[in-house]
Amino acid sequence: MTQDTSKITSASEVELLSFRLGEEEYSVDIMSVREIRGWTRATPLPHAPAYVRGVINLRGTVLPVVDLSVRLGMAPVKGDARNVIIVVQMGAQTAGLLVDAVSDILNLPRSELQPPPDLAADSAHNYISALTIVEGRMIRVLDLASVLPEDAVEAA
Amino acid sequence: MSNDPMAEIKASFFVECGELLESLQDALTDMDEGAYDNETINVVFRAVHSIKGGAGAFGLDALVAFAHRYETVMDEVRSGRLEIDHDSLKLFFHTADFLADQVAAARDGLPEPDGSEACLQELEALMGDALPPPEEEDISDFQPMGLSLDLGISDAEFGDFGLPPQLEDMPDESAPWSLTFTPSSALYASGNDPTHLLRNLRDLGEVVLRCDLAALPDFDTLESQHSYLSWHATLPGELDEGDIRDIFEFVEDVCTLELTRTSQDARAETTEFTLPDLSDLAPLGADPSSMAESVEAGPAQQADPAPDTPAPAETPPPAVDPPAAKPTPQASPNAEAPGATVRVDLERIDRLVNLVGELVINQAMLAQSVAEAGLPQNSKVMTGLEAFMMLTRDIQDSVMMIRAQPVKPLFQRMGRIVREASAAVAKEVRLRTEGEATEVDKTVIERLADPLTHMIRNAVDHGLETPDIREAAGKPREGIITLSAQHRSGRVVIEIIDDGAGINRKKVLEKAISKGLVPADVQLSDAEIDNLLFLPGFSTADQISALSGRGVGMDVVRSAIQALGGRIAITSEPGKGTRFSISLPLTLAVLDGMVISVANETLVVPLSAIIETATLTTEDIRSLGPQTNVIHVRGDFVPLYDLGAELGYRAPKSSYEGGIVLLTAQDNGERSALVVDAIMEQRQVVIKGLQQSYGHIPGVAAATILGDGQIALILDPADLVHNASGRTRGLETALAG
Numbered sequence: 001m002t003q004d005t006s007k008i009t010s011a012s013e014v015e016l017l018s019f020r021l022g023e024e025e026y027s028v029d030i031m032s033v034r035e036i037r038g039w040t041r042a043t044p045l046p047h048a049p050a051y052v053r054g055v056i057n058l059r060g061t062v063l064p065v066v067d068l069s070v071r072l073g074m075a076p077v078k079g080d081a082r083n084v085i086i087v088v089q090m091g092a093q094t095a096g097l098l099v100d101a102v103s104d105i106l107n108l109p110r111s112e113l114q115p116p117p118d119l120a121a122d123s124a125h126n127y128i129s130a131l132t133i134v135e136g137r138m139i140r141v142l143d144l145a146s147v148l149p150e151d152a153v154e155a156a
Numbered sequence: 157m158s159n160d161p162m163a164e165i166k167a168s169f170f171v172e173c174g175e176l177l178e179s180l181q182d183a184l185t186d187m188d189e190g191a192y193d194n195e196t197i198n199v200v201f202r203a204v205h206s207i208k209g210g211a212g213a214f215g216l217d218a219l220v221a222f223a224h225r226y227e228t229v230m231d232e233v234r235s236g237r238l239e240i241d242h243d244s245l246k247l248f249f250h251t252a253d254f255l256a257d258q259v260a261a262a263r264d265g266l267p268e269p270d271g272s273e274a275c276l277q278e279l280e281a282l283m284g285d286a287l288p289p290p291e292e293e294d295i296s297d298f299q300p301m302g303l304s305l306d307l308g309i310s311d312a313e314f315g316d317f318g319l320p321p322q323l324e325d326m327p328d329e330s331a332p333w334s335l336t337f338t339p340s341s342a343l344y345a346s347g348n349d350p351t352h353l354l355r356n357l358r359d360l361g362e363v364v365l366r367c368d369l370a371a372l373p374d375f376d377t378l379e380s381q382h383s384y385l386s387w388h389a390t391l392p393g394e395l396d397e398g399d400i401r402d403i404f405e406f407v408e409d410v411c412t413l414e415l416t417r418t419s420q421d422a423r424a425e426t427t428e429f430t431l432p433d434l435s436d437l438a439p440l441g442a443d444p445s446s447m448a449e450s451v452e453a454g455p456a457q458q459a460d461p462a463p464d465t466p467a468p469a470e471t472p473p474p475a476v477d478p479p480a481a482k483p484t485p486q487a488s489p490n491a492e493a494p495g496a497t498v499r500v501d502l503e504r505i506d507r508l509v510n511l512v513g514e515l516v517i518n519q520a521m522l523a524q525s526v527a528e529a530g531l532p533q534n535s536k537v538m539t540g541l542e543a544f545m546m547l548t549r550d551i552q553d554s555v556m557m558i559r560a561q562p563v564k565p566l567f568q569r570m571g572r573i574v575r576e577a578s579a580a581v582a583k584e585v586r587l588r589t590e591g592e593a594t595e596v597d598k599t600v601i602e603r604l605a606d607p608l609t610h611m612i613r614n615a616v617d618h619g620l621e622t623p624d625i626r627e628a629a630g631k632p633r634e635g636i637i638t639l640s641a642q643h644r645s646g647r648v649v650i651e652i653i654d655d656g657a658g659i660n661r662k663k664v665l666e667k668a669i670s671k672g673l674v675p676a677d678v679q680l681s682d683a684e685i686d687n688l689l690f691l692p693g694f695s696t697a698d699q700i701s702a703l704s705g706r707g708v709g710m711d712v713v714r715s716a717i718q719a720l721g722g723r724i725a726i727t728s729e730p731g732k733g734t735r736f737s738i739s740l741p742l743t744l745a746v747l748d749g750m751v752i753s754v755a756n757e758t759l760v761v762p763l764s765a766i767i768e769t770a771t772l773t774t775e776d777i778r779s780l781g782p783q784t785n786v787i788h789v790r791g792d793f794v795p796l797y798d799l800g801a802e803l804g805y806r807a808p809k810s811s812y813e814g815g816i817v818l819l820t821a822q823d824n825g826e827r828s829a830l831v832v833d834a835i836m837e838q839r840q841v842v843i844k845g846l847q848q849s850y851g852h853i854p855g856v857a858a859a860t861i862l863g864d865g866q867i868a869l870i871l872d873p874a875d876l877v878h879n880a881s882g883r884t885r886g887l888e889t890a891l892a893g
Contacts, residue, residue: 043867044757045853046803055850055859055867060514062859062867064850094849149850 014113016106018139019086019099021069021077026099026140027106032088036102039083052149053079053098058087064149065096071147072127090144097147106134113141162214169210170263171499174565176203177256181568184252188245194234200248201230207259209406216262223258225276226251232283244282246575251279253572332393333400334418338386342410350387356403357389364390393417502598505558512548512555513746513842519548520863556742560595563641563650566605567592570612570639577616584623584633585616590640596648600740603720604650607713611652611736612637614710619654619734629731631655643742650738659728661685668694686726690714718874721747721764746840749870750818751862752832755805759832760841760860760870767819767827769835774813785884787817787829794819795882798831799871802855802880812884820873828877831884843870854879 016027042054042065051071055062065085069077077083077098085096113130129143180203186196208223230248232238254276257269335357339350357363368386372378391400397415404413523541531537567589578585596604620626620635627633638653661682668674668688680688688694692711717724722740741747741764749760750769770776776787777796785796796817800806809815809831817829841860844867846853855876856869 041866043859043869044805045850045869046805046856047854052850055846057517057861057865057867060510060517060844060861062844062846062849062861 012110014108014110016108016139016141017086017102018104018106018134019084019102021072021100022074024074024140025103025137026068026072026142028086028088028097028142028144030105032090032144034087034089034094037085037087037096039079039081039085039098041079042098049149056085056096058094058096061094063087063094063096065098066147066149068097068099068142068147088144088148090148093148095148106139108132108134116140166214168499169214170259172210173207173259173263176207177252177259178565178568179203180252180255181571184245184249185571187240187248192240197230197234201227201234204230204255206409207255211262213406218268219258219262222255222268222272222276225280226255229279229283238282247275247279247282249571249575251275253575256572331417333389333391333395333397334414334416335389335391335400336386336414337389337404337411338413339383339407339411341381341383343407344383346410348407348410350385353403353407354387354389357391357400360395360399360403361392390418500558505555509555509559512552513844516548516552516842517861517863517865519545521865524863552746556597556746557595559598560742561598561601562593562595563601563648564592566601566608567639567641569605570608573609573612574616574637577613581617582622583616583620583635585620585635585637587612588636588638590638591642594641594643594648596641596740597742600648600720600742603716604738604740607716607738608639608650608652610713611710612639615652615654615656615734618656620656625657629657644739648740648742650740652736652738653733655733658730658732658734659686659689659726660730664688683727686728689726690724718764721762723764746842747860747870748838749841749860750838751836751841751868752799752818753834753836754803754832755800757803757805758836758862758866758868759799759803760868761818761820761830761873762857762870763838765820765873767821769816769818770829772812772815772817772831777812783883785812789819789827789829792827794827794829795877796829796831796884797877797880797882798884799876800831800833801883802876808884818873820877828873830873830876841868841870 015030017030017033018025018027020026037056037058040056042056044054045052045064048054051067053065053067055064057063067077069075077100079098083098083100084102085098086102087094087096113132116128116131127143127146128140130141132139132141180200183196183199183203187200204223204227208220208227211219211223229238229251233240238244254269254272258272261267261269337350337353339348343350354365357365366388368388369384371386372384378384400415401408401413404411523545526537526541571587571589574585574587615637616635620637621629621631623633626635636655638651640651640653642649665674665680665685665688668685668691669676669678671694673688673691673694674680689710690713692709694709694711714724717738717740720740722738725737725739726734727737728734747760748763750763750766752759752761770789772787776789778786778788778793780786780795786793787796788794796812798808798812801808812831815831816833816835817831818835819827819829821827841862844859844861846856846859846869853869855872857872857875858870859867860870862868
C-alpha cells in the first residue's frame, strides 16, 4: 500500500473516491487519499506550470495544489467555496488535487475495471489508468503518478 | 534499528572517543599555555587510556596498539621522567591528531592512516636512551613511594591515576596484598557486576574475602539504587600488582580501589564471606530494569558510565581515600563541570522544532482572529493571549537552543588545520581561540567547517609572514591567529584575526587588474580593494602552494557564508594584520525577513540580503536599453528589476516613479534594485522547505506561513537576479499583456 497506491493491485475489491471535474466524473483509489479539504486560496508559485495552482498550508506543511481540470486539458476550476482539495499521497510525495466537487465512494469488484482504449488524439487518456461504469455513468480512474507535478518539470 | 547490538555499543564508543579526543585536545592546549600540572597531564593520559580500553573491548587492535604507545610516553611525562618542552608538545599534538585519525579509521573500517608509525617513533624518541625500555621495571630514584602504586611503567598502565608519589612505608615484598574494593553506584549502572570481578580475583590464587556491610543502612532508609557494599580481600603476596589491577581495569573509574601490601594487622571487622557464597549475592541495584533508569538518573548520582566522562565522576559513597581515587577533575584549572547530558536522535529534535514552528504560526493566527473579533484590549482573552505569546516565544527559543551546540569542536578542528598548515609552509603559528562555548545551530556549525578551514589556511599561508620577515619587522617569530566566537544582537559573530602583514593592497589591485577583474584605471577605496579578495578566481599567493591558492578562493567562502544567511566582512591594517568577521544567524529554522507585497502577493525577503530601501524619483530612474532600466544611487548605477514581473505575477509597469525598491547585494558584490509594491513589516519567520514537497523554484529559497495561515514565499534575491530578465520598460507591457 505504501508502495504505489495508484496502481491497481490484485485485491478483488477496489474502493474509489469519485469526484466531478466540469461535467466529467473521475475517481482515485481511496487508499491514496489522505483527506479532503475545503477550498482555500493557494499562494501562486512563480515559473510554475499552469496546472500548479500554488501551495497551501496543510497544518504547517507546504502542500502543492494541482488544478486537476487544467492538468487534464480542461478549463481551470473556478475556485470557490464549493470546490474541494483532495489531499493524496503517492510514495513520499503529497499533493492536493483541486476538483469541482467530491461525489461518492464506490465499492467495485476489480473485475469491473477496464483498461482505457488507446486513442492518440486525446492527450488526457495518459492520466487514466482504468474505466468503469457505475449506474450508467462512466467513471475514469486516475493514474496519480502522471498527474502529480514532477520535480523535473519545475526545475527547468 | 540495527540487528547487531554490538554495533550500537560500538557506535556509542566512537561518540565517546570524540569526547575523549576533545578533552585530550583541551588538556594539550592547556599545557601549551603553560599548565604543566599533574591534573592536566592526567587528563591527557586518561583520555588516551580510556580510548585504549574501549578499543580493546572491541578488538580494534591497531587503535589499541597506537593508543598504548602514546599512553606509554604520556606516562613518562606524568611520572616526571620526561620533560615537556615546546617541541615535545608539538609532537603530542601531532600524535593526538593521528589518534583522531586512528579512531576515524577504526570507525569506518579503513586501513591505518599513513605515517602513524613514523609519528610514534618520533614520539618514542623523546624518551630517548636515558630512559629504560618500558618493560623494565623501574623502582627508581624518582619514586620514593616504591611499591605502593606507581610501581613501574608496566603497572602504571593499569589503572592508577598517577598521583604524586605518596609517602608510605615500604612494606615487605612478600607481605600479602590487601585490597579494598568499593564499587560506586555507577558501576552497577554501567552494567558491571562485582561478582565477576571477585570471581576473577579468586582465580588468581588464594583469596580471603570479606564483605563490608558497615555502610549498609537500616532497611527503611535503604535506597535501592545506592551502593553500600565494599569488599576487603587479602591476596597472596607473590601475586603481581599489575595482574590484580588488571581485573579492575575497566571499572576503575566507577569504584574506589585500594591495593597495598599489608603489615600483618588484619582489619576484619565484619561479616565474612567465603568466595563460593558470592554467587548468592545479588548485585545491589543491578537488576536490568533499574539499570537504564540509573543511567538516566546520572545527574543526581553523578553516575555517568565510566568512559563517558574522561574525567570520571567521583562517586559519593564512603570513599576510603585511596590514592587511586584522588585525581578528580575538579582540581583541573579549566575543567568545566561536565554537565549531565542526554543523547537524543536529531530527527526527534527536528520534529520538535517543526512542531514549535507550528505553534508559533497557530499562535499568530489566533492573535489575528482575536484582533479581528474586535475584543477590547484589556479583555481576559487579550491578556491571556499575550501571556501565551510570551510562552510560545520562550518555548521557541528553548527548542532552538537544543539544536545549538558549542563551536568548540569546530575550533579544535581548526587547531589541527593550523598545525598542519603551518608545518607545510614552515611558519610558526599559534592558534588562540576565544568564546568556544558560544552556541550555534548544529547545521550552521557543520556547514561552517569548510569555509573556516579555508580561511584559516589562507591566514597561515597568505596572512602571516615567515618567521624571518616577522623578526625583521620587530614582531615575535611566532604568528598568532585568533579565532573567536561571540553572540552579538541575535547573531553569532565569528572572527579570524591574524597578526600578519595585512593585505598588500597594491599587490591585490595589480593582480585584479592583470586578471581583468577590474578595469586598469579603476579608482578604489581601501575597503573596496580588500573586497576584491572575494571576487571569483582571485588568488594572491605569488606561487601556488599546496596549501591554498587552488583558484577556489574567498568567493567560495563568501557564497558558503551567504548560503547560511551570513555576511562576511574584511578589515586589514598594513603591518598589523587582517580580520575577517563572519556574522551568522543563530539558527536556520527561523529567519529575519522583510515582509513585502507585490501584485497582491505577500513575500518575504531575507533581511540579510537587503542593504537599504528607497523610494524612486524620476531622476533616479534612467533607461538603459529598450527594455531595461537602471537607477542611480549615490553615484552608482544599479540595475532595476520588477519583482512582480520577474515572478510572473504581472507585466512590467509603465512607470516606476514613486515605487519602492529594495537594494540587495549579490555574491559578487554587485547590487540590484528590486521594485516592490509595499513594505509591510519586519519579522521573524519560520522557514518551511519547498524543495521536498515541490522542487526548486528559481528565485525562491523557501516558504513560510504567515499569521493569517497563508503561505508566503521567501525570496532568494541573488538567485532571482541571476535568473531575471530585467525587463522593466513599458514597451513590454503591450507584448506581455
